[in-house]
Amino acid sequence: MTVTTPTLRVATRRSLFWIIAGVFLVLIAAITLVINGAARGASTPFSATDPSPKGSKAIAEVLRQQGVTVTVTATLRDTERALAAHPSTLFLADPNSLLTAARLERxxxxxxxxxxxxxxxxxLRALAPDVRGAGKVSKASLAADCSVPAVRAAGSVTGTGSGLRLDPTSDATGCLESxxxxxxxxxxxxxTLLGATAALSNEKVDERGNAALVLTLLGQDDHLVWYLPTADDAGLGGGPTIAQLTPSWVGPVLVLLIITALTAAIWRGRRFGPLVIENLPVVVRASETMEGRARLYQRGAARLHALDALRIGTVSRLAAACGLPRTATVTEVIDAVAGITARPAHDIRSLLIDTAPTNDRDLVRLSDALLELERAAVTALTPTDDRPKGE
Structure with a gap:
C-alpha cells in the first residue's frame, strides 16, 4: 500500500469550496458593516456641519454670512468654555436626554x-417646570399668533415637530398654536423652547417663514454656541474611569496571558506546508494494514463486518476466475461457481451471503470455508495436466 503526502495544490483544491465560502462570508460582513456605518453617518439631525436634508448646515452658514460667530461644540467642557469667552446664544438639541438636570442648569x-x-x-423639568410636552404635531403650516419678534418675522412656519402645553399659572408666552x-x-x-423642529432642517428651511424664524432666534447675539451633546456627556460626571477602577494586577496578568498564548501557539501550532519536504512515497506492508484492521474489528466485535470484507474479496476473485465481467451480480457468481464445483447453489449462497457469525469460532470456520470454496473453484478451472501432483 502506497500513501503519498498531498501537495499544496491538492490540499488547496480539496478546500477550495470552504475557502470561497469563507471569503464570501467575509465580503458580506464587510459590505454590511460599510452600509450600516454609512446609514448611521449619513445624516445627523440639527448638526451645523451636516449638509444632508436632515442636517442644519444651511442655517449655520447663513448666520456666519450675517456676521454671527458660530462655534460648534460636542462636549460640555468646550461648551462652557465657549460661553465664558463671549456673551452668546446657546442652541441645544439633545433628543436623547444625555444631559442631566444639573448639567443643563450649568x-x-x-x-x-x-x-x-x-x-x-x-x-422641561429642569429649565421650564411650568411647561409640559403635548405629543407630536404634524400640521403643514402654523400661522404667527403672538408678539415674539421671531414669530412675527416668520409669518407662518412648518408645523412638523412636537407640541407644548403651559400650566394655567405659567407666565410664559405660547406661540404657533396647532x-x-x-x-x-x-x-x-x-x-425659547422650539417644538417646530422641521424648520431647522436643510430641506425645510427655505419653506414659508422657517428661515426668518430660526435666523432671528439664533442670531440674537454676535456669538452663537451650537451644542449637540454626545454619549461622553451622559451621566453625572466626576466618577472614576474604567482604568481607575481596574486593579493594578490586571495589566501584568493580561500581558503574561498573551505571552503564554503566543508561546503555546508556536509550540503546538501546525507547520505551514507538507510535513515531508519532498513528495516521497511511503510504503506500508499490506500485512500490517490487514492486521490493524483485524484488531479494530476484534475490538469492536464487528464479526459480520469482518466476514463481509472477506466475502467481498472472495466474490471478486471468484468472478475473475470464472471469467465474469466486473458488473456481474453475486447471484451470477454463485450460479457460475455452483456449475464449476458441482456444489448446491443454496450452500454457496449461504456461505457468501446469508450466514452470520455469532462468535469468533464461527468467524474462523466461515473464513476457512471461503478459502476452501475459492480453492475448489480454482482447482476445477485448472486443466488436469497443470494441476500440482496430489490433486
Whole structure:
C-alpha cells in the first residue's frame, strides 16, 4: 500500500469550496458593516456641519454670512468654555436626554439666550417646570399668533415637530398654536423652547417663514454656541474611569496571558506546508494494514463486518476466475461457481451471503470455508495436466 503526502495544490483544491465560502462570508460582513456605518453617518439631525436634508448646515452658514460667530461644540467642557469667552446664544438639541438636570442648569446660566430644539421631559423639568410636552404635531403650516419678534418675522412656519402645553399659572408666552392649548414655540424669560423642529432642517428651511424664524432666534447675539451633546456627556460626571477602577494586577496578568498564548501557539501550532519536504512515497506492508484492521474489528466485535470484507474479496476473485465481467451480480457468481464445483447453489449462497457469525469460532470456520470454496473453484478451472501432483 502506497500513501503519498498531498501537495499544496491538492490540499488547496480539496478546500477550495470552504475557502470561497469563507471569503464570501467575509465580503458580506464587510459590505454590511460599510452600509450600516454609512446609514448611521449619513445624516445627523440639527448638526451645523451636516449638509444632508436632515442636517442644519444651511442655517449655520447663513448666520456666519450675517456676521454671527458660530462655534460648534460636542462636549460640555468646550461648551462652557465657549460661553465664558463671549456673551452668546446657546442652541441645544439633545433628543436623547444625555444631559442631566444639573448639567443643563450649568450651561443655561451663562447663556444670554437659550434655544432648545424639541425639548424633552428632562429638559422641561429642569429649565421650564411650568411647561409640559403635548405629543407630536404634524400640521403643514402654523400661522404667527403672538408678539415674539421671531414669530412675527416668520409669518407662518412648518408645523412638523412636537407640541407644548403651559400650566394655567405659567407666565410664559405660547406661540404657533396647532390645537387648543398646544403650542410649537414657547418663550420663557431668556429660554425659547422650539417644538417646530422641521424648520431647522436643510430641506425645510427655505419653506414659508422657517428661515426668518430660526435666523432671528439664533442670531440674537454676535456669538452663537451650537451644542449637540454626545454619549461622553451622559451621566453625572466626576466618577472614576474604567482604568481607575481596574486593579493594578490586571495589566501584568493580561500581558503574561498573551505571552503564554503566543508561546503555546508556536509550540503546538501546525507547520505551514507538507510535513515531508519532498513528495516521497511511503510504503506500508499490506500485512500490517490487514492486521490493524483485524484488531479494530476484534475490538469492536464487528464479526459480520469482518466476514463481509472477506466475502467481498472472495466474490471478486471468484468472478475473475470464472471469467465474469466486473458488473456481474453475486447471484451470477454463485450460479457460475455452483456449475464449476458441482456444489448446491443454496450452500454457496449461504456461505457468501446469508450466514452470520455469532462468535469468533464461527468467524474462523466461515473464513476457512471461503478459502476452501475459492480453492475448489480454482482447482476445477485448472486443466488436469497443470494441476500440482496430489490433486
Amino acid at each position: 450651561i443655561a446660566a451663562p447663556a444670554q439666550h437659550l434655544v432648545i430644539a424639541g425639548p424633552t421631559f428632562t429638559q 390645537r387648543s392649548g398646544v403650542f410649537s414655540l414657547v418663550q420663557r424669560d431668556t429660554i
